[in-house]
């Protein structure tokens with residue numbers, strides 16, 4: 001499959017996994033460990049848990065070490081599509097050293113070997129995808145384990161229905177980004193979605209992109225708009241969820257006005273769909289299409305990530 005076909009398939013990847021949901025009572029906290037396309041799974045899961053008022057803390061970790069307060073009694077997910085990402089493997093080892101049996105999710109690799117050796121729960125992913133194109137599979141397993149199963153099927157049908165409209169909108173957004181540094185402003189509840197936009201634009205369209213989050217951006221970023229030399233090389237997009245804190249909604253309106261006053265008209269978007277999960281997956285899918293259309297405009301092959309490969313080869317010596 002080429003990247004376009006893989007992305008067409010995304011709505012079909014979203015489905016409840018045939019797994020027994022975990023009994024969350026009694027866990028002191030949850031850690032999601034993963035990098036890149038696998039790391040975003042933890043960000044989105046944490047966002048959903050918080051939106052659903054889950055009364056235990058959740059962390060999404062991108063790195064080698066567990067914080068000192070993560071001890072026995074914590075639920076740790078190690079998610080690596082390839083199963084060979086050294087940061088995630090390091091977290092799995094640290095968890096074992098603290099008598100935690102991490103839940104492992106991969107298509108194979110060293111993580112699966114470790115799971116077999118240490119008798120850890122392991123959930124297999126279909127092989128043959130670049131990690132960032134297997135998001136639906138990874139997220140579906142994690143959400144099913146966390147007991148967020150019901151909305152997955154309806155999200156899948158919703159995204160299928162909306163696909164052509166999403167692609168049309170994505171084309172327009174990609175055109176508005178062409179020739180500029182895309183700047184994705186998001187409300188805090190959509191921070192993980194904005195980060196997915198950034199990373200997909202980076203990897204698929206080989207383009208720099210940055211994000212900033214409301215309300216924090218009202219305390220620093222906005223002053224950076226003063227300089228027209230840097231402001232005018234950016235193309236701005238602002239995303240929010242309709243169920244934000246009322247003060248955040250007011251801040252979205254103010255941000256739009258301020259950008260207009262600076263002469264840079266932002267594209268303002270919100271997720272569509274009946275539940276928060278629908279709305280964030282709608283925006284994730286929209287951003288993924290934006291990144292592919294932008295790669296087409298710049299005539300880049302979305303698949304190769306040569307600088308990442310170079311870094312990995314430098315690290316291996």
Ligand SMILES: O=P(O)(O)OC[C@H]1O[C@H](O)[C@H](O)[C@@H](O)[C@@H]1O
Pocket residue numbers: 035036037038039079080081082083084085088130131132203305308
């Ligand atoms: O997802 P994993 O197999 O653990 O790999 C983690 C990350 O590694 C690389 O940097 C890839 O280019 C990313 O897209 C990937 O997600």
